[in-house]
Amino acid sequence: MSARIPVWSRVVFLVLLPFVLYSAWDVVESRRLQSRLDALDASRQLAAPQSGRPPAETLQAERFYRAAAALVTTERIASRREDLDANREAFDLVDRAAHLPFRSFVPGASYNFLAGDLAKLAHSLEYRAGIELHDNRADAAVTSFFSEARLMRALDAASGGNLSMMPRFAGLGAAMSAGARSPARPALAAALADLDRDDRLKSVLIDGRAKMLLNSTVAFMGPSRRTGNPFGVRIAVQQLDAFASLIAVADAPWPARIDAMNAVDLFPYGFATKNPGSSLALRNFTKSIAGQVKTIRCARLITSTTPLDLIDPFTGTRLEPSSCRL
Numbered sequence: 001m002s003a004r005i006p007v008w009s010r011v012v013f014l015v016l017l018p019f020v021l022y023s024a025w026d027v028v029e030s031r032r033l034q035s036r037l038d039a040l041d042a043s044r045q046l047a048a049p050q051s052g053r054p055p056a057e058t059l060q061a062e063r064f065y066r067a068a069a070a071l072v073t074t075e076r077i078a079s080r081r082e083d084l085d086a087n088r089e090a091f092d093l094v095d096r097a098a099h100l101p102f103r104s105f106v107p108g109a110s111y112n113f114l115a116g117d118l119a120k121l122a123h124s125l126e127y128r129a130g131i132e133l134h135d136n137r138a139d140a141a142v143t144s145f146f147s148e149a150r151l152m153r154a155l156d157a158a159s160g161g162n163l164s165m166m167p168r169f170a171g172l173g174a175a176m177s178a179g180a181r182s183p184a185r186p187a188l189a190a191a192l193a194d195l196d197r198d199d200r201l202k203s204v205l206i207d208g209r210a211k212m213l214l215n216s217t218v219a220f221m222g223p224s225r226r227t228g229n230p231f232g233v234r235i236a237v238q239q240l241d242a243f244a245s246l247i248a249v250a251d252a253p254w255p256a257r258i259d260a261m262n263a264v265d266l267f268p269y270g271f272a273t274k275n276p277g278s279s280l281a282l283r284n285f286t287k288s289i290a291g292q293v294k295t296i297r298c299a300r301l302i303t304s305t306t307p308l309d310l311i312d313p314f315t316g317t318r319l320e321p322s323s324c325r326l
Contacts, residue, residue: 029230029233029234029237030230030233032233032234032237033233033236033237033240036237036240036241036244040240055101057100057101058100058101058102058103059106060097060100061097061100061101061102062102062104062105062106062154064093064094064096064097064100065093065094065097065102065105065118065151065154066105066114067090067093068090068091068093068094068097068121069090069114069117069118069120069121070117071087071089071090071093072087072090072117072120072121072124073086073087084127084128084131087124090121090124091124091125091128091147094121094125094147094151095143095147097147097150097151097154098146098147098150098151098191099150102150102153102154102157104157105154105157105158114158115155115158115159118151118154118155118158118159119155119159119166121151122148122151122152122155122166122167122168125144125145125147125148125151125167126144126145126148126167126168126169126170126171128144129141129142129144129145129148129171129172129175130171132144133171133174133175133178136178138175138178138179138182139179139182139183139184141171141175141178141179142175142176142179142182142184142185142188143182143184145169145172145175145188146184146187146188146191148167148169149167149169149188149191149192149195149299150191151167152166152167152195153195155167166292166295167295168295168326169295169298169299169326170326171326172299172302172303172326173302173324173326176302176303185303185305188303189300189303189304189305192296192299192300192303193300195296196293196296196297196300196310197293198293198311199250199251200289200292200293201250201257201261201286201289201290201293202247202250202251204289205243205246205247205250205268206247208243208268208269209239209240209243209247209268212236212239212243212268212269213236235271235272238271238272238273239268239269239272241266241272242264242266242267242268242272243268245264245266246261246264246266246268249261249263249264253316254290254311254312254313254314254315254316255290255313255314255315255316256316257290257313258286258287258290258313258314261282261286262279262282262283262286264282265278265279265282266278266282267279267281267282267285269281290313290314293313294312294313294314294319294324295326297310297311297312297319298319298321298323298324298325298326299326301319301321301324302321302324302326
């Protein structure tokens with residue numbers, strides 16, 4: 001006759017079972033995450049934060065950009081022309097930063113709304129260029145667009161490629177028509193060429209993945225370390241898998257690159273699961289980055305004094321000035 005299991009033992013078992021299952025889940029998810037981190041480390045594809053103290057000129061540019069972003073007041077500029085004077089100090093700082101090397105913002109030196117303030121600054125530079133052009137100061141207008149092009153280095157660093165915060169170079173065509181012989185034109189052309197990266201889509205994804213890990217509490221797990229938060233680890237694994245799938249197709253030729261990205265059907269931010277909202281977010285993201293590439297290339301075509309053979313990311317054919325609206 002088999003012995004009966006005491007009631008108290010069954011009660012203890014039922015009480016402890018959820019904790020055992022939770023711990024086992026933690027182990028499984030932690031190992032899955034560690035395998036992804038190990039693969040990234042082996043591939044040497046994970047972007048790492050810049051190490052070492054930047055050169056003095058780079059730090060100065062970073063300070064100028066942060067100060068200018070904090071000072072600019074777009075709402076006042078848009079309301080009355082004379083309010084341009086309220087931003088003279090911000091404009092002076094961003095113009096000075098344009099002539100300095102810039103790498104990135106020093107960790108801990110930025111603030112939550114830095115990207116938004118830099119976007120306001122870019123908009124203000126376009127507004128300033130329009131005023132200069134209206135007042136028949138074409139050289140000054142071209143110089144303003146030069147500062148905007150150089151400002152995009154800071155916007156890239158702060159926004160992660162968010163299209164809504166990228167310069168539009170609105171009015172550049174009119175400025176170049178009036179200032180074709182401007183001494184600032186070669187510098188503007190060179191600044192735009194520096195921004196024209198065919199791998200912009202891939203680099204935005206790699207930087208986004210690095211920032212996701214940098215801000216994650218599970219980013220630096222050791223081989224035997226567990227987080228105690230398997231749900232959070234599972235989300236991190238899903239995000240890393242989505243990033244990996246997107247990065248793997250981000251080198252396809254244009255415009256197949258767009259279709260290949262959208263076919264992944266996983267947006268790497270948030271829960272990274274397949275759903276209509278995620279699909280729409282991915283399509284908008286892919287379109288926005290392709291739009292950035294086209295905008296930069298259109299600006300190059302308008303600014304260059306020699307013909308350029310550039311690819312339209314939306315058609316895969318040679319980009320023609322007639323398809324540009326700047």
